[in-house]
Amino acid sequence: MNDNTSAPLIDNDALAALQAWQGRSETLADDITAAPVRALSATLDRDDPLPQAGTPLPALWHWLYFLPHHRQSEIGEDGHAKRGGFLPPVPLPRRMWAGGRLAWEPGNPLRVGDKVERTSTIASVTHKAGRTGELVFVLVRHEVRNERGLALTEEHDIVYRAAAAPGEQAPPPTRAASDAAFSRDIAPDDVLLFRYSALTFNGHRIHYDRRYVTQVEGYPGLIVHGPLIATLLVDLLRRQVPGAQLARFEFRAVRPTFDTAAFRVHGKPAESSSEGNTDGNTDGKTFTLWGEDADGWLTMQATAVLA
Numbered sequence: 001m002n003d004n005t006s007a008p009l010i011d012n013d014a015l016a017a018l019q020a021w022q023g024r025s026e027t028l029a030d031d032i033t034a035a036p037v038r039a040l041s042a043t044l045d046r047d048d049p050l051p052q053a054g055t056p057l058p059a060l061w062h063w064l065y066f067l068p069h070h071r072q073s074e075i076g077e078d079g080h081a082k083r084g085g086f087l088p089p090v091p092l093p094r095r096m097w098a099g100g101r102l103a104w105e106p107g108n109p110l111r112v113g114d115k116v117e118r119t120s121t122i123a124s125v126t127h128k129a130g131r132t133g134e135l136v137f138v139l140v141r142h143e144v145r146n147e148r149g150l151a152l153t154e155e156h157d158i159v160y161r162a163a164a165a166p167g168e169q170a171p172p173p174t175r176a177a178s179d180a181a182f183s184r185d186i187a188p189d190d191v192l193l194f195r196y197s198a199l200t201f202n203g204h205r206i207h208y209d210r211r212y213v214t215q216v217e218g219y220p221g222l223i224v225h226g227p228l229i230a231t232l233l234v235d236l237l238r239r240q241v242p243g244a245q246l247a248r249f250e251f252r253a254v255r256p257t258f259d260t261a262a263f264r265v266h267g268k269p270a271e272s273s274s275e276g277n278t279d280g281n282t283d284g285k286t287f288t289l290w291g292e293d294a295d296g297w298l299t300m301q302a303t304a305v306l307a
Helices: 012-019 034-043 190-199 210-216 226-240
Strands: 025-031 094-104 115-130 133-146 149-161 182-186 246-253 263-271 282-292 298-306
Touching: 012 115, 034 190, 094 226, 182 226, 190 226, 226 246, 226 263, 226 282, 226 298
Parallel strands: none
Antiparallel strands: 025 115, 094 149, 094 246, 115 133, 133 149, 182 263, 246 298, 263 282, 282 298
């Protein structure tokens, strides 16, 4: 059983020091080039037309840009940049992308050929003690602009966790819903994970180093990237509704997905939430999307709203 009665790693003084990062901002510039678009299309097994100047960037594919380019000497043991810099130096070893919320500006999609700028701000740093130890949540707010103005606003949730304790048990899982209207099976092999890591210049070893992820971080296998699963959920919707353009997207990682077995992504039209509605009607624009592992457990929950 995990013993959470020992002195916390993050006391009030340590938390105050981390919260001094709140309000910090950085601005990065990039170009929406065609090569990453072609590469992600191939990785997702899509047969898209070759992107040209002016081709709209599919939802979530902006994650192929504004990539971190830390020098090799600046990389820590886990493959991420060493703590500090823009993100606060949280002294907890396990870092995960926990979820996010995105809103696209109507009439101004990001397009191949755009010169873009992203301003990122540390919005909050919070701490709590969970059933498996201490947790620190960092909320980063991004604003992405092109030559025509604001194109995308994103809130990015990062969670830091304590190292796995001997005999530690994961929180009880949630059974995935079984009422999907459309689904797709995904085989998370080493090549898929490698290609997505390479496309996003993500050196985090939990996605490709089996010895590290099992022996150091204590997981049973390589972890499928949270952003990749979110991208697969939106890709599933695009296959179901060709030409779909998103206005909003919200997702939350519920449980890690490992490469030890195939998993599934699901979707269905969301029922209208209007007061008194009990007939299962939908608004035609809102979809519920979710991920399910090989054991039937919910791994990611998402809501997409079409423009």
